[in-house]
Amino acid sequence: MEGADSKPVKVRGRQCCICDKRRAALKRPKTLEQICRECFYEVFEEEIHQVIVQNQLFKPGERIAIGASGGKDSTVLAYVLSELNRRHNYGLDLFLLSVDEGITGYRDDSLETVKRNEIQYRLPLKIVSYKDLYGWTMDEIVKMIGLKNNCTFCGVFRRQALDRGAALLKVDKLATGHNADDIAETVLLNILRGDIARLSRCTSIVTGEDGPIPRCKPFKYTYEKEIVMYAYFKRLDYFSTECIYSPNAYRGFAREFIKDLERMRPRAILDIIQSGEDFRISTSTKMPEQGTCERCGYISSQKWCKACVLLEGLNRGLPKLGIGRSRGLNNDHTKGAKESNGTKSFESKQCGTLDF
Amino acid sequence: MAGSGSFGISSAPGHYNIGGLELLCDSVKVHNVKVELQNGAEKLTMKDLLGWVRTNLIKERPEMFMKGDTVRPGVLVLVNDCDWELSGQLDTTLEEKDVVVFISTLHGG
Numbered sequence: 001m002e003g004a005d006s007k008p009v010k011v012r013g014r015q016c017c018i019c020d021k022r023r024a025a026l027k028r029p030k031t032l033e034q035i036c037r038e039c040f041y042e043v044f045e046e047e048i049h050q051v052i053v054q055n056q057l058f059k060p061g062e063r064i065a066i067g068a069s070g071g072k073d074s075t076v077l078a079y080v081l082s083e084l085n086r087r088h089n090y091g092l093d094l095f096l097l098s099v100d101e102g103i104t105g106y107r108d109d110s111l112e113t114v115k116r117n118e119i120q121y122r123l124p125l126k127i128v129s130y131k132d133l134y135g136w137t138m139d140e141i142v143k144m145i146g147l148k149n150n151c152t153f154c155g156v157f158r159r160q161a162l163d164r165g166a167a168l169l170k171v172d173k174l175a176t177g178h179n180a181d182d183i184a185e186t187v188l189l190n191i192l193r194g195d196i197a198r199l200s201r202c203t204s205i206v207t208g209e210d211g212p213i214p215r216c217k218p219f220k221y222t223y224e225k226e227i228v229m230y231a232y233f234k235r236l237d238y239f240s241t242e243c244i245y246s247p248n249a250y251r252g253f254a255r256e257f258i259k260d261l262e263r264m265r266p267r268a269i270l271d272i273i274q275s276g277e278d279f280r281i282s283t284s285t286k287m288p289e290q291g292t293c294e295r296c297g298y299i300s301s302q303k304w305c306k307a308c309v310l311l312e313g314l315n316r317g318l319p320k321l322g323i324g325r326s327r328g329l330n331n332d333h334t335k336g337a338k339e340s341n342g343t344k345s346f347e348s349k350q351c352g353t354l355d356f
Numbered sequence: 357m358a359g360s361g362s363f364g365i366s367s368a369p370g371h372y373n374i375g376g377l378e379l380l381c382d383s384v385k386v387h388n389v390k391v392e393l394q395n396g397a398e399k400l401t402m403k404d405l406l407g408w409v410r411t412n413l414i415k416e417r418p419e420m421f422m423k424g425d426t427v428r429p430g431v432l433v434l435v436n437d438c439d440w441e442l443s444g445q446l447d448t449t450l451e452e453k454d455v456v457v458f459i460s461t462l463h464g465g
Contacts, residue, residue, distance in 0.1 A: 014442055026439035034442055072461075181461075228432055228461050229439070240460070259429030 018043070025233070029223045029266035037233050044230055048218055049084050055205050057216045060091035063171040067162055068096040068117065068125070070110030072231050073177030075117060075238040077219060080230075081175065082121050095169050096121075099161045100129035101154055102137025103244060110239040120237065128165035130157055134311055142245055145319040150245050152323060153314075156306045160298055166213040178217045181224040181262075184269045185254045187276035192254070197288060203276040210290065211299050223269065225262075387413055402435070403446040405456065420460070432459040 014024045016036035024034035028043075035043070051057070058064060066081060068074045078096060085092045098114045101107050111127065118125040131137045134157060142150050166174045183203060190199035201207055206216045219227065231238055261268040292298065293305035300306070306322060313321025391400055391408045406422065414421055422428055426446055433440040434457040435448055450456070 023438070024442055025437065027441040224461050225432060228459055232432075232434070232457070232459060233437075256429065263429045 026226075026229050029225050029262065030221075030270065032266070040226075040229070040233070044222075044226055045080055045084060048080055048222060049088060051205070051221055052084070052090075052218055055216075057175075057206065057218060058090055058092055058173065062091075062173060063093045063095065063169065065095045065097040065126075065162075065166045065169050065171040065174045066123070067174055067176040068098045068114045069177075070098070070113035070117070070239040071177070072228055072236075072238045072240060073179055073182075073219065073224075075113070075177075075236050076227050076231050077175060077177040078117055078121055078123060079234070079236055081218065082123060094123050095171060096123045096125040097162065097165045097169060097171075097174065098125065098127045099158050099165065100127050100131075101158065102130050102139050104139055106241060106244045107138075109241070113237060113239040116237050126165055126169050128161050128168070130161065133157070133161055133164060134307070136311075136314055138245065141314065141319075144314065147245060149319075149323045153310055154245070156310055160305070160307045163211075163213050163298070171213065174213055174215045176215055176217055177219055179219040179222050179224045179227055180269050180273060181255075181258055183217070183220060183276070184272040185251065185258050187272050188254045188258070189251060190276075199276060199279055203273055220273070221270065223266075389413075399449040399451075401446065402433070402440060402444075402448040402450065402456075405450060406446070421458070427458065430461045432461060433457070434459075 014034055016022050016024045016039050017033050018035050018039040022036035022038060025037045026040060027034050028040075064081075066074060066078050068078055078094075081092075082094055084090065085094060096114060096118055098111060100111060114125060114127075117123070129137075138150065138154055141153050145153070162174060186202045187199065190196075190202055203220075205220045206214055208214045230236075258269065258272070261272075288301035291300055291302075293300040293303075293308055295304050295308045298305045298307065302309075304312070309322035313319050313323075389408075389412070391405060393400055394404060397404070403425065406425070406427065410418055410422055420428065421431065427433060433445075435443055435450070436455055437457070440448055
């Protein structure tokens with residue numbers, strides 16, 4: 001509120017600084033512009049379109065899965081992508097892809113939202129479940145291992161589940177709703193963990209191009225505030241409850257820190273992303289080598305992929321396997337020349353809702 | 357508003373709506389409230405309202421809603437569907453039948 005302090009607070013009728021006709025409805029964090037709803041819809045959608053075009057996120061004729069949790073980001077992503085696909089003739093076949101982790105009172109409710117989105121946006125929906133893929137629901141896993149490392153299981157399993165769902169849908173790419181705030185937060189977390197491998201990856205707008213299904217983040221430069229405002233003004237149907245199993249402490253701190261910075265200087269979010277992008281990894285840093293899991297064939301830098309190690313632990317009644325520093329089955333494998341920086345970080349990852 | 361996770365209040369009888377934050381007030385999403393002016397005050401401000409909400413509506417974990425004398429960063433506030441950053445945030449004055457919406461962005465997407 002630059003210099004407005006002394007004036008009486010009669011500011012409700014400010015005009016939109018783009019059209020100069022309608023009443024402003026929000027202040028854009030990215031530009032500090034005060035704009036009306038209609039102009040907001042336009043710049044919001046147009047910026048995402050530009051990001052898609054400039055980064056060549058999609059090619060005509062591609063089949064694209066949208067990772068849909070029922071939350072605000074993926075709901076807005078599904079809405080905006082289907083809108084842009086029509087408007088700009090992207091020529092894409094869009095699908096909703098959801099993961100059912102098997103969390104009663106949380107995922108079952110949010111999946112109802114995704115099922116409504118399927119009808120509202122007329123996008124085919126595929127749901128893959130942990131129970132079907134791994135034989136365990138998160139409820140069962142938590143019953144066995146408690147609330148300590150459950151987010152590790154969930155994060156590792158979700159990543160693979162999305163890939164497997166994408167393979168079933170035979171899509172070319174997976175689009176996720178990660179927004180600028182999420183990415184800034186992840187940059188900070190990766191710095192705090194010294195996770196160089198992820199630090200360099202987490203700001204990429206497209207990842208996994210060497211893997212089976214590349215992923216992209218059309219909201220990389222989109223502020224969370226604008227996504228929420230968009231969903232609110234458009235009255236989009238989304239689900240907003242914290243996962244019942246996620247204490248999320250470490251990420252929570254980073255998240256609050258980002259929001260504090262944003263309040264003081266909204267550009268900070270884009271600047272952190274920029275910083276993450278500009279870090280260069282020195283050639284002497286050993287990066288994990290990409291291979292495939294001997295058991296299931298999924299990409300892995302170890303003999304067994306993380307999901308197989310965790311599952312082995314669950315099925316043998318040794319849920320600690322794959323958690324923490326001792327690396328169980330892969331121990332011998334990581335000794336010596338293959339010692340890597342990138343593999344420890346999974347264990348310390350607090351919550352897997354955001355996987356990069 | 358199904359599932360949008362907003363929490364709203366309206367004053368006198370105002371209407372205040374809370375997003376995701378309804379979990380802090382017995383899962384009630386929309387509250388029609390009458391907020392008495394503090395002794396001698398001419399107008400109700402958002403600052404007054406926040407204090408009132410904290411005392412009268414929030415049943416648990418007030419730190420999820422407020423930090424210091426304002427909302428916690430990450431909680432969006434709209435007064436009559438307008439971003440409160442345009443109306444002076446805490447200094448925004450409220451009138452009868454105003455609608456205030458709080459939306460939390462701090463949960464997973």
